Amino acid sequence: MTQAAPGTAPHLLLDRLEKRFGTTLAVQALSLSVGRGELLGLLGPSGCGKTTTLRMIGGLMPASGGRIVVAGRDVTALPPHRRDMGIVFQNYALFPHMTVAQNLSFGLEMRKVPAAERAARVQKALEMVRLGAFAARRPRELSGGQQQRVALARALVIEPSILLLDEPLSNLDANLREEMRNEIRDIQQRLGITAVFVTHDQAEALAICDRIAVMRGGVLEQLGTPYEIYERPASEFVAGFVGRANRMAAVREASGAVQLGPLRLQGSGEAAPGPVTVMIRPHRIALCDAVPEGEGWNGATGRVARSTFIGDLLSLEVEIGGASLLVEQHTFAGRAMPRPGEAATLRWRAEDTLVFPRSAAA
């Protein structure tokens, strides 16, 4: 069983959770725990079982096996209306025949909150998402971002023990998405609410989650802080899915050095000697004047195959001994722009040279 995030009491615990659809295993032996007040991201490619996991937590779908424990209480068999979880759906699922205020009030009515207190709490929740003036509107009279905020307020006004969000931002345009994700994070931290946030957008997950669970094919691939996931990916899959990376086939020698074509590199990672995959993030490779010597650095010389100026980024494709490396540099005025055909010298740190056992897939 995995541990909760350090320093926090486990609030939500998934214990060997499993979901079978016919013969396919959508979620397999998923064990993880979420600390009180923690925002956990469920990240993974389409079809990896994120929604299925979230729906099982919310009670919208029975689990085929395993347990769901909230604050020490097994809720696996409880129907959704007795789980006390707030869910924000991808399509918002606002009740079209109710006003915004009635949408928010619904959950409070179910909890038999007296009318006067209900009205006050609804108004407060609407103000929290900056929609205080929209109480009397119908959902269809709101923009996508406003509907999204109503959905969030409706899930929060009941003060649920756990907040579940299934790709709540995927219907919004890029600018609004960034704004809303920060807003969700702010509110979640302000209220200190335990939350599970499903997304397939790695930037979103990295930006706001306390920890991220990366899933693949129904299996938990890695659980860690955004820093750990990004800097110390546990597998080739995680390294490729979170952030971008150059990926090259190489061979690790018994000494630990990695032979990549004619290049001999120092790499990080525990991969055993034999065929391996080397991954280097494009922006961790720097242009320099001379191949660096000594511990901790790798270097190579090559020829620029393509050079693209994208405003704040300079994107280069550099051929080094048969392999082609994508290199990204921040630009600044006066920086020389290497042209195709020119020679380029590159360097990057040994710890940025991620070495994984060669896997068939991914």
Next chain:
Amino acid sequence: MSATPRNLLPLLVLPAVAVNLFTFLWPMLNLAGLSFREGLPGGGIGAAFSLATWGDLLADEFYLEILLRSVGMALGITGLALLASYPIAFFVHRADARWRNLLVVACISPLLISAVVRTYGWLVILGDAGFLPVILRGLGFAPPRLVFNMTGVVIGLVEILMPYMILSLLAGFGRLNQTLEEAAASLGAPPLVVFWRIVLPLTLPGILLGCLLVFVLTVSSFITPKLLGGGRVLLLATEIYDQAIVTLNWPLAAALSLIALGVFGAALLVYGRISRAAERSIA
């Protein structure tokens, strides 16, 4: 659409309007005119304008009675058809896509058989020597009479009109979205509350349409009431039939038809009112 200039579009509905004028409005006007003549013994129609037919009709409590009976029965049948159809339509709507089309066909397949045949079917089932009373008697019950009375008419009409109700409900279920129910459940609503507060309001348009359809069809049905009522259940439609075909009092039949038309008009009005109010809150 760009190939059709906007001002040509009205031309497209012209044929339909013309046909309607000819086959509906014209006979209706004729009917109205006819009701202001006098029916003579032996099927003759007086040539002069006369208020006699309307006078007799309004003075005779019998006609008020059949009007109220027709409307009351239609309301009851509408309600029963709704109760019987809603679960079926809900089940069909929720069924796996693979089965849904098959189920829809199964639901409306009774329409392929004439109402007359289906009514005879009910006679066989419900008649004194029919298999339902026989079985009930065999089990030691003393079943009430199930045919040649109101009970038989109601049973028969509910079954015969259910396909219309189911189709209307299915058309209205398009608004239903399972995520809404899940959202309500996650907010703490037990299943019955979800139904009452979410499902029912959202399916109201389909309910109203089905009710209007079944109500109107009930008021205008006369074969089933005649056969299953055994001539003992007197309704507006059966009376119109009797006056027109048996007694040959065409002016009276015309006047009764106009009253039936009034009932339909009132039903449409109520339907419009309620569905507009519902539309405002759902849309």
